[in-house]
Amino acid sequence: MSSNTSKPINLQTGWPSARLCASAAILDGAQQVLTSETEAGPAMLYGPRIGHTPLRESLATWLSTFYAQSMAGNPTTKDRIAISNGASGNLANILQKFADPFYTRAIFLAEPTYFLACPIMEDNGFRGKLRGVPEGGPEHGGLDLGFLRQRLRETEAEAGRTAAESGRADAPVLKAGPLYPKVFKYIIYVVPTFANPSGKTMAEQTRRELVCIAREFDALVISDDVYDYLRWPADLTGGGDDALPPPPSRLVDIDRGMDGYDEKWGNTLSNGSFSKIIGPGVRVGWADCAPGLAFELGEVFNPDVQEAVPHHDGMHRANAGPHGVSVESSMDEKEGSTALAGGFFLYLRLPDDVPHARTVASVALREHGLRIAFGHLFVVAGDEGSIARAEGPGGISRCFRLCCAWHEEEELREGVQRLADTLASIRERMARGEAIREEALGVR
Ligand SMILES: Cc1ncc(COP(=O)(O)O)c(C=O)c1O
Incomplete structure (x- = not known):
């Protein structure tokens, strides 16, 4: 399965699209x-x-x-x-x-x-x-x-x-x-x-x-x-x-x-x-x-805005757990009796049999034109313990963040498809015993 990667998709940028601004x-x-x-x-x-x-x-x-x-x-x-x-x-x-x-x-x-x-x-x-x-x-x-x-x-x-x-x-x-x-x-x-x-x-x-x-x-x-x-x-x-x-x-x-x-x-x-x-x-x-x-x-140091709700739904629905990826964020968080969701982000965890999220992000960008924010970006700077915890069992190096506010719904679906393609191709390579190359990625 290969996706059309001619148009880059950026699920890393944590900003609202201009269309959502008031x-x-x-x-x-x-x-x-x-x-x-x-x-x-x-x-x-x-x-x-x-x-x-x-x-x-x-x-x-x-x-x-x-x-x-x-x-x-x-x-x-x-x-x-x-x-x-x-x-x-x-x-x-x-x-x-x-x-x-x-x-x-x-x-x-x-x-x-x-x-x-x-x-x-x-x-x-x-x-x-x-x-x-x-x-x-x-x-x-x-x-x-x-x-x-x-x-x-x-x-x-x-x-x-x-x-x-x-x-x-x-x-x-x-x-x-x-x-x-x-x-x-x-x-x-x-x-x-x-x-x-x-x-x-x-x-x-x-x-x-x-x-x-x-x-x-x-x-x-x-x-x-x-x-x-x-x-x-x-x-x-x-x-x-x-x-x-x-x-x-x-x-x-x-x-x-x-x-x-x-x-x-x-x-x-x-x-x-x-x-x-x-x-x-x-x-x-x-x-x-x-x-x-x-x-x-x-x-x-010296205005009705509630319309600006991003397109979380499309991405969440498209993301019903293929390839063993699980949803970590509070999509079903219970506050009182009604489940409440919100914010700009969907936070996901990779299964244990694929490399950590930074490697996956590197392959996604290089081969599928998709940018995602990987767990290592979210460790506390200068705290060795934070890095060790991130890379340890259950740590955040296996997690990644997708922003649902930057792209329109169709692109979000396409982005999630590219992620699925990335994981499938990584798995195929691992099955053949090939090493998965990781390149340094920028923050934005
Ligand atoms: C938790 C958090 N705080 C602050 C900001 C930035 O806010 P401001 O644009 O008001 O500086 C962001 C933007 O991504 C954020 O996610």
Whole structure:
């Protein structure tokens, strides 16, 4: 079986196709604002550092409606919202203001991780201080908290010993003084809902325990909540959107709702973005967090969107497990009683009898014109343990991510067919005892 590979298919690029971007709504909104006597000026000039007040107000209203259930009658307010230039830029801002590479001991990242988070953290002084935390099995609900707690204890003990030996105070070094009123000992980075790349959704109980751990160890949990709004029933033959359960609770709302909340700083920050629901080119996002954090974030840096739902269905249906490939992502994740799916990605696992995903990706690109994102891309940079876990039994080196937002449905089907052809040809070669050649692949 061989597929027509004349037109390259890219299931690696994790962006929405331009057709899904809310261009018409942006044009309409811009027209209204820029022709308004009162709004055109503020829109074109420097504004408050924390962000344009009406935008913060309408974001607070929109978020309070969308997450009404988990906010339990305690809506978010504009003093908790700081406008950003997108989730990636905001990640850098958060680290600049609330983390000190000489004091903040480590950054823990859920594994597999959104790979562009690593270089942002490294650029902010955390090279060599990134630590992976496996998602774990179904019993862990999306993050192995036993592993995380153990590593936090070890790291804390080590920091105590180092401080005692050096005779220096265990206090921020670079980020000291009134410009840095709060510096955390740890950062924990997660994408708890429809994660990139795994598509998984963290269980409610795991979210609660994670907040407790963050409080215990003086950690700030940065939660990229960028896919929450792209959701649909996993069983598309059932009810429509009306049948959707409420979205999973954000960590920031869990923190705020639990006794002992630190009203000024909190231990959680929801990192939001319009990139997935309007278009990444708008470069606008927000943080929803305790007012002290929101205000200080403003000191660092100077619109109906629900139509943008990608073409997950076509790819998922086309992917009914040929060649022993299994679906890892949360296509049938249960939240409450209704299965919920969402995000941009389908995350799959290869069977044990073919080489790991990087080799498969190399053959797919070279011989079938198909690009896929392989597991090695999602290990935590600079953490040897993360690589060892990826390549060990059940590790993520056998997994790969397909994006369903970039191509149209027909191309998605063709892409999945090419993947099947790739696996078939690898199997044939292996049966003949031939070696499978792997070439270095770029990230995009
Ligand atoms: C988990 C996650 N966070 C952040 C981003 C980037 O967001 P932004 O465009 O707002 O910087 C992405 C985009 O792929 C993502 O998957």
